[in-house]
Amino acid sequence: MSNGENEFIEKARLNLEQRLERTPAHVSSRLHAARRRALDSRRRKQPLWLPAMATAALVAVIGAGVWFGYSAQQTAPVPKLAAVEEVPHVNDFEMLARDDDLELYEDLDFYLWLERQEPDAV
Amino acid sequence: MEQNQALDRFLAGVEKKAFHMARIATGNEDDALEIVQDAMLKLVQRYAARDEREWGPLFHRILQSRIRDWYRRSKVRNQLRVWFGGGEEEDDPLDNQPGREADGPLPELESERFGEDLEQALSALPNRQQQAFLLRVWEGLGVEETAAAMGCSAGSVKTHYSRAVHALRKQLEDFKP
Numbered sequence: 001m002s003n004g005e006n007e008f009i010e011k012a013r014l015n016l017e018q019r020l021e022r023t024p025a026h027v028s029s030r031l032h033a034a035r036r037r038a039l040d041s042r043r044r045k046q047p048l049w050l051p052a053m054a055t056a057a058l059v060a061v062i063g064a065g066v067w068f069g070y071s072a073q074q075t076a077p078v079p080k081l082a083a084v085e086e087v088p089h090v091n092d093f094e095m096l097a098r099d100d101d102l103e104l105y106e107d108l109d110f111y112l113w114l115e116r117q118e119p120d121a122v
Numbered sequence: 123m124e125q126n127q128a129l130d131r132f133l134a135g136v137e138k139k140a141f142h143m144a145r146i147a148t149g150n151e152d153d154a155l156e157i158v159q160d161a162m163l164k165l166v167q168r169y170a171a172r173d174e175r176e177w178g179p180l181f182h183r184i185l186q187s188r189i190r191d192w193y194r195r196s197k198v199r200n201q202l203r204v205w206f207g208g209g210e211e212e213d214d215p216l217d218n219q220p221g222r223e224a225d226g227p228l229p230e231l232e233s234e235r236f237g238e239d240l241e242q243a244l245s246a247l248p249n250r251q252q253q254a255f256l257l258r259v260w261e262g263l264g265v266e267e268t269a270a271a272m273g274c275s276a277g278s279v280k281t282h283y284s285r286a287v288h289a290l291r292k293q294l295e296d297f298k299p
Binding site: 009011018019023031035 | 133141159163165167233236287291
């Protein structure tokens with residue numbers, strides 16, 4: 001690099017440095033504001049992790065609750081059917097459905113009368 | 123907390139130079155401020171956790187990348203303007219250079235005029251030459267650091283820098299020592 005080139009580069013550098021000192025006040029002010037915004041964006045960004053995690057956990061818990069509640073509903077016995085089994089006339093129906101006892105029920109009055117007439121006969 | 127203070131100090135130390143670099147590149151104060159703000163935001167949001175010694179090269183890399191983006195957008199805008207009727211090319215900043223007075227200027231005036239002419243000549247340089255010159259001469263970066271900031275090879279930096287110095291000296295030959 002020649003001396004002339006070195007001198008030119010040094011002159012250019014000094015001139016550019018002087019330019020920094022002559023930065024207009026309104027530009028310095030806007031740069032300061034831009035710096036504050038940049039730093040604030042980091043402060044705002046950091047705490048967002050906690051609410052985000054808490055929200056995700058809450059959604060997961062609610063989702064799991066809804067899912068398991070639905071599954072339990074699908075597999076549980078239907079209470080109405082249990083109640084139906086206890087109704088007396090259903091038992092009567094089952095007895096009537098058995099062919100071998102039907103004759104006995106048809107002649108039931110006769111056997112009851114017979115019992116009254118001859119207590120030792122039945 | 124300490125890291126925020128360190129970041130504050132770092133940004134306060136580079137913001138003015140970054141602004142002037144961006145303004146020379148764009149020729150527009152508002153665009154330059156926007157570029158510097160974007161660079162600050164990106165550094166803080168993405169690289170604040172890095173070692174403090176890395177902030178300088180990272181910041182310059184982001185800044186130069188934003189300036190290149192501005193050039194690309196500007197090129198597209200100018201092209202559209204030509205297609206849709208604007209038509210006229212922008213004036214070469216060097217054409218508006220004030221004429222020399224016959225009498226020799228006072229030293230402080232000469233320095234001021236040199237500054238104006240230097241800025242115009244820098245603005246007229248191709249973007250890569252301008253970046254190489256400002257990062258090497260003003261920011262004091264080495265060839266490798268400049269290559270990292272510009273996202274190119276060390277060989278390209280040397281070429282751009284050499285062409286920039288040659289072009290600037292030619293433009294400013296009236297101020298030859």
